[in-house]
Every structure is written in structure tokens, then in C-alpha cells.
Amino acid sequence: MRAYGFKSNGGPEVLEEIRVPTPAPGPGQVLIEVAYAGVNFAEVQHRRGEFGEPDGHGGYDVPGLEVSGTVVALGTGARGPAVGEQVAAYLPGFGGYAQFAVADRDFVRPVGPLPPAHAAGVPCVYPTAYGVLTDAGRLRHGETVLIHAAAGGVGSAAARIARALGAELVLGTVGSPEKAELAGALGYDALFAREGFADAVVEVTAGRGVDLVLDPVGGPVRRASLEVLAPFGRVVGYGDLGRHADWTADVWDLWKNSRSIAGYNIGDVARRSPATIGEHLSRALTALASGTLPYDPPTVVTSAEVAEVHRRFEAGGTRGKTVLRIGGPDAV
Structure with a gap:
């Protein structure tokens, strides 16, 4: 063949x-x-x-x-x-x-x-999107979600699934200005440039932060995502698009600030x-x-x-x- x-x-x-x-x-x-x-x-x-x-x-x-x-x-x-x-x-x-x-x-x-x-x-794409939102992310009705690589296959699916599952606010980041125009079509309330996204997220959530972050990028983006979490917020890592070196999260920082990190790998689940x-x-x-x-x-x-x-x-x-x-x- x-x-x-x-x-x-x-x-x-x-x-x-x-x-x-x-x-x-x-x-x-x-x-x-x-x-x-x-x-x-x-x-x-x-x-x-x-x-x-x-x-x-x-x-x-x-x-x-x-x-x-x-x-x-x-x-x-x-x-x-x-x-x-x-x-x-x-x-x-x-x-x-x-x-x-x-x-x-x-x-x-x-x-x-x-x-x-x-x-x-x-x-x-869709089992991954459902998995990061519901299995690893434990999304609940009325929560706020931030999705990195928002215009990609998983990001596009996750935005719509999150809304269908009852997310109140769905935010995203993109790697280029051209992709920001997709916000309305994909169901996002707002899209931000990935560079410096943290300040924009804090502003749009009136300082509260988000309940769930979906991150396939890794590196500095994953680190910064911890800083925009609301109380009991979760970051789900499910990829390494940026090909960054691995890093170690500080457990002290996690428990002192009521934060969590989870992982999702569809191959492992399979x-x-x-x-x-x-x-x-x-x-x-x-x-x-x-x-x-x-x-x-x-x-x-x-x-x-x-x-x-x-x-x-x-x-x-x-x-x-x-x-x-x-x-x-x-x-x-």
C-alpha cells in the first residue's frame, strides 16, 4: 500500500x-x-x-x-x-x-x-480537549478558563467544549496577531498575545485570575500561568510546543498559594x-x-x-x- x-x-x-x-x-x-x-x-x-x-x-x-x-x-x-x-x-x-x-x-x-x-x-484532538478540561482540569460550571495555543486544533475544540460544559469566561492566547481575529468565531471572550499575557488576564478578570489554564506550550508560559490562577486554580500541562527545558515547580509555592499543576497525556491514557x-x-x-x-x-x-x-x-x-x-x- x-x-x-x-x-x-x-x-x-x-x-x-x-x-x-x-x-x-x-x-x-x-x-x-x-x-x-x-x-x-x-x-x-x-x-x-x-x-x-x-x-x-x-x-x-x-x-x-x-x-x-x-x-x-x-x-x-x-x-x-x-x-x-x-x-x-x-x-x-x-x-x-x-x-x-x-x-x-x-x-x-x-x-x-x-x-x-x-x-x-x-x-x-477532541478526546484530548475533553480530557484536559474534565479529567485533569476538573472544570466546573461557572469557572473561568484560559487556553494557550488557542487557535490550534485542541485549543479550538477546548474553547467550544468549555463553553458547552458551563464555563463562564473563556480566554485564550495566540502566538501571532493574525490569529487574534479568530476570537469570536471560536467562542473566546477574548484572545491575547502570548507574550506578556499575564497582565492582560489579571486585568480582564479584575484581579481574581482564572480557575483553569490549559497549556501545551511549556517553559515561561507555564510558569507565568501559575501566577494568574484564582484560589484553587489549576494548570494542566499537555505538551511542549515551545521545546523548552523542563523545570521544577516549588511545592511550597503551590500550597502557600492554593495552586495545583496537573498533567494529561493521551498516549498514557490510551x-x-x-x-x-x-x-x-x-x-x-x-x-x-x-x-x-x-x-x-x-x-x-x-x-x-x-x-x-x-x-x-x-x-x-x-x-x-x-x-x-x-x-x-x-x-x-
């Missing part, structure tokens, strides 16, 4: 079109003919080598954490989706940039009336609580299909443009969700 992968870690130029064997579904797995594959920053990290060197078939790794497509075969004991059904799937072991992908049944759900291109951007991912995926697909959660059409590009998409991700030049058109009967 055709796929896009890399044999050595490096920049976007290491991605190339390759031929690899079509996978076979094992026990409890589903084989999907991929129509679209979502693009996520974790796939940039995968390519750069932050998860290790490539060790797949022929020495190649195939990125891709989420797909939509058609079920074409079931492994032993894989009950639920039927052959021929259109589904969306989360792939914690990657492999989505390919004509066919294997997914564990726990991470596969029918897309219903949701268009396949839209559904491809759901399985990684390993240790796979049902949680499946529940959030079902919840998201249902809410999007019914209109309970509004959604914007993703940016759809051809699979041949994958290297350029990765370049835009690294430069912070993307808005919302980008998906690759891979093929199959649904790719129209």
Missing part, C-alpha cells in the same frame, strides 16, 4: 512516499481503508525524533494519530463496527498517513452523519484507560453531529503536501484543523 513515512529523523524533508505491506488486523482490531488523516503536532515530534528513531517495516515509521475511513476487515473478537461502516479512529501507535490502518476496537467509533473529512480531525478515550470520542462525534458543538470545516490538503503541512506546523502557521486526503471511497 502507499504511505508517507520517514527512515531517519529530521526536518519535513525526510517525509517521503513509500510502499509498505497492508497491515492485517489482530485480535480486537479493525482494518480501516483511510479516507482522511488528521495532522497533529505530535506527528511533528515523531518525525523529529522526540519519540525515538524509526523502527517500522523497512526501517520506516509512518506518522498519523487519527483517521477516518471505511472498515474493510475485523480481527478476532472485534465486535462493534461492521465491514463497510464509516468510522473514525485514534491510533496511539501512529500509522495514519497510509491507505490502510489498523486500530484497536476501543478507539474506533462510527462517524454517523459527520462528513469524513471533519471526522478525521476528531479522534485525537494505555492505561482505553475506555476513557473511547467514551470521549463517542461524546465528541455525537455532539458534533447533532450541532451541540459547532465545528468549522478543516483545511483539507492532498497527502503529497504532507511535508509542507509539517513546515507550517513548526512555524506556527496553522489555524484550526488540517487533514490529509489519503484516498478511498470517502475522499471526495
Whole structure:
């Protein structure tokens, strides 16, 4: 089958079109003919080598954490989706940039009336958004939320989910002035430049601060986020877009100021609580299909443009969700 992968870690130029064997579904797995594959920053990290060197078939790794497509075969004991059904799937072991992908049944759900291109951007982003808000963040009705990387895939989803869950004020930060214009469309009450955001947040909350901060950036942004917390406020770290060196929080500072730090990693949750991912995926697909959660059409590009998409991700030049058109009967 055709796929896009890399044999050595490096920049976007290491991605190339390759031929690899079509996978076979094992026990409890589903084989999907991929129509679209979502693009996520974790796939940039995968390519750069932050998860290790490539060790797949022929020495190649195939990125891709989420797909939509058609079920074409079931492994032993894989009950639920039927052959021929259109589904969306989360792939914690990657492999989505390919004509066919294997997914564990726990991470596969029918897309219903949701268009396949839209559904491809759901399985990684939306369970992450629900997870950081509800599982790690413990969001409660009437609270105030600050979302860093507000115009990205997770940020865009989290803003709307937070509002649907009863957040009273939803704020965000962005890395460029051009992205600030997205505030109203994405459901934010206000967006600020990430540089120097703390003063703006303190001002807009009349000095109280926010109850919950979602931070995939790390480094100085994470440190500053602690300073804008209301009493009993929480910072949830779920990424390191800024590639900053790690730092140690002062427990004395946390307990003296009634602050908390939590973490969320979808790969860890998939390993240790796979049902949680499946529940959030079902919840998201249902809410999007019914209109309970509004959604914007993703940016759809051809699979041949994958290297350029990765370049835009690294430069912070993307808005919302980008998906690759891979093929199959649904790719129209």
C-alpha cells in the first residue's frame, strides 16, 4: 500500500512516499481503508525524533494519530463496527498517513452523519480537549478558563467544549496577531498575545485570575500561568510546543498559594484507560453531529503536501484543523 513515512529523523524533508505491506488486523482490531488523516503536532515530534528513531517495516515509521475511513476487515473478537461502516479512529501507535490502518476496537467509533473529512480531525484532538478540561482540569460550571495555543486544533475544540460544559469566561492566547481575529468565531471572550499575557488576564478578570489554564506550550508560559490562577486554580500541562527545558515547580509555592499543576497525556491514557478515550470520542462525534458543538470545516490538503503541512506546523502557521486526503471511497 502507499504511505508517507520517514527512515531517519529530521526536518519535513525526510517525509517521503513509500510502499509498505497492508497491515492485517489482530485480535480486537479493525482494518480501516483511510479516507482522511488528521495532522497533529505530535506527528511533528515523531518525525523529529522526540519519540525515538524509526523502527517500522523497512526501517520506516509512518506518522498519523487519527483517521477516518471505511472498515474493510475485523480481527478476532472485534465486535462493534461492521465491514463497510464509516468510522473514525485514534491510533496511539501512529500509522495514519497510509491507505490502510489498523486500530484497536476501543478507539474506533462510527462517524454517523459527520462528513469524513471533519471526522478525521476528531479522534485525537477532541478526546484530548475533553480530557484536559474534565479529567485533569476538573472544570466546573461557572469557572473561568484560559487556553494557550488557542487557535490550534485542541485549543479550538477546548474553547467550544468549555463553553458547552458551563464555563463562564473563556480566554485564550495566540502566538501571532493574525490569529487574534479568530476570537469570536471560536467562542473566546477574548484572545491575547502570548507574550506578556499575564497582565492582560489579571486585568480582564479584575484581579481574581482564572480557575483553569490549559497549556501545551511549556517553559515561561507555564510558569507565568501559575501566577494568574484564582484560589484553587489549576494548570494542566499537555505538551511542549515551545521545546523548552523542563523545570521544577516549588511545592511550597503551590500550597502557600492554593495552586495545583496537573498533567494529561493521551498516549498514557490510551494505555492505561482505553475506555476513557473511547467514551470521549463517542461524546465528541455525537455532539458534533447533532450541532451541540459547532465545528468549522478543516483545511483539507492532498497527502503529497504532507511535508509542507509539517513546515507550517513548526512555524506556527496553522489555524484550526488540517487533514490529509489519503484516498478511498470517502475522499471526495
